[in-house]
Each structure stands twice: as C-alpha cells, then as structure tokens.
Amino acid sequence: MDNTVKNLIGIKESIKTHLNKLEINTNPKIIAVSKTFKIERILPLIEHGHIDFGENKVQEASEKWTEIKKINSNISLHMIGKLQTNKVKFAVQIFDYIHSVDSEKLAKKIVDEQNKINKKIKIFLQVNIGNEDQKSGISKNDVSSMVLYCKEIGLDLIGLMCIPPVDINPEKYFKEMSMLNQSSGFTELSMGMSSDYLMAVKHLSTYVRIGSSIFGRRF
Numbered sequence: 001m002d003n004t005v006k007n008l009i010g011i012k013e014s015i016k017t018h019l020n021k022l023e024i025n026t027n028p029k030i031i032a033v034s035k036t037f038k039i040e041r042i043l044p045l046i047e048h049g050h051i052d053f054g055e056n057k058v059q060e061a062s063e064k065w066t067e068i069k070k071i072n073s074n075i076s077l078h079m080i081g082k083l084q085t086n087k088v089k090f091a092v093q094i095f096d097y098i099h100s101v102d103s104e105k106l107a108k109k110i111v112d113e114q115n116k117i118n119k120k121i122k123i124f125l126q127v128n129i130g131n132e133d134q135k136s137g138i139s140k141n142d143v144s145s146m147v148l149y150c151k152e153i154g155l156d157l158i159g160l161m162c163i164p165p166v167d168i169n170p171e172k173y174f175k176e177m178s179m180l181n182q183s184s185g186f187t188e189l190s191m192g193m194s195s196d197y198l199m200a201v202k203h204l205s206t207y208v209r210i211g212s213s214i215f216g217r218r219f
Helices: 003-022 041-046 058-071 085-094 102-114 142-151 169-181 197-202
Strands: 030-035 052-055 075-079 097-100 122-126 156-161 188-190 205-212
Touching: 003 030, 003 041, 003 197, 052 058, 052 205, 058 075, 058 085, 085 097, 085 102, 097 102, 102 142, 122 142, 142 156, 142 169, 169 188, 169 197, 188 205, 197 205
Parallel strands: 030 052, 030 205, 052 075, 075 097, 097 122, 122 156, 156 188
Antiparallel strands: none
C-alpha cells in the first residue's frame, strides 16, 4: 500500500475517533491538497477511491486533471487558492468547488462564466476571520450582505471558509467561524489543515484541506 493511502486512512481514523469521543455525528470530507505534486504521486489515492482533491493554481489544475477527470468522472476538484477574475473562465471548466470567493466582482464573474457552459460550481465564501491585512477574505461584518448578494445572482453558495492566523491557537477562530456559519444558515464549513484539522472538525468543519500529512513535505 502506498504511503499516501496509509496516511489518508490514518487521518480518517483519527477524525472518526476524535468525533466519537466528542459525540459529534459528522463525517467531514478530506480534500487531499495535491498542489505542486505530479499526477503520478496522486494516482494511488485515486485508485484507492478518494475523490476530493485541492489545487491552488488554475493552469496547473487544468494541465494535471483534465484527462484524469474524463476517466474518473466522480472526482471533485477544489480551488483552494486565490482566484483572479481573469482566470475564472478556465477555473469553472476544471473545478467543481471554489473555496476562495472574496468579492462581489469575483462572484459575478463566476456566475457569468459558469452559465456559459451550463455548470453549477459549489461555492464557499472566504472570511478573513483574523482581520489580517495580508490575507484575502471578506470581513466578518460583511458576511450577511455578501451571502445575500451571492444568492441574488444565483451562486450556489454552500458555506464559509477561513484560514486562521498562524502561530496562534486557532480554536477561538474556529469556534467563531462555526457560529458565523450556522447563523448564516449553512451546514457546510471549510476549515482546518494538516496542523489543526482535529480542532477544526471539533467545531463542525465539514471540509478539511490536508496536504503535507498525506503527501509529505513540498520541496
């Protein structure tokens, strides 16, 4: 068995055990963050039956996944990086989920482009939960108005996403995001990475984005 598959199985078991102890009845999806890794490194996971993968660059995703998705139509590809409006046309062709919508302009562009190809992308709004100047995402105070706008233009908005500040215990941010997500009427929540996914699922994350704990370090 390939190490990536062993790692994935171990992560699934750790999440299941953790949630059982907390008596939380959810089944979070694991997005295997395959950015920068060649498809040969990813194939064992596909052959194992894993279907959720994350990329952060449109061109890399298109080159890597177009043919694979034709063969494996059940694969869901997640855009987890910052998306520029001039790349949206190509992004909607390859991605099934976009986790990083952070402006009305981007939201409208996605609607326009996906309508041209009769496709409905599932969308997460990225929230700048730590109010960090260097990070993308909408302000907490703008969530309700942005949710309303996205629904008005016909975006398939399914939840919120965040990347908490580094080098700070993320629990208070995860707790705040969970409450914000619920008050916004969503059940899907995208948060948690290799270093903090167990804490994220404790606060009802339904999509965790895990790279290094599955594939190893990037060089």
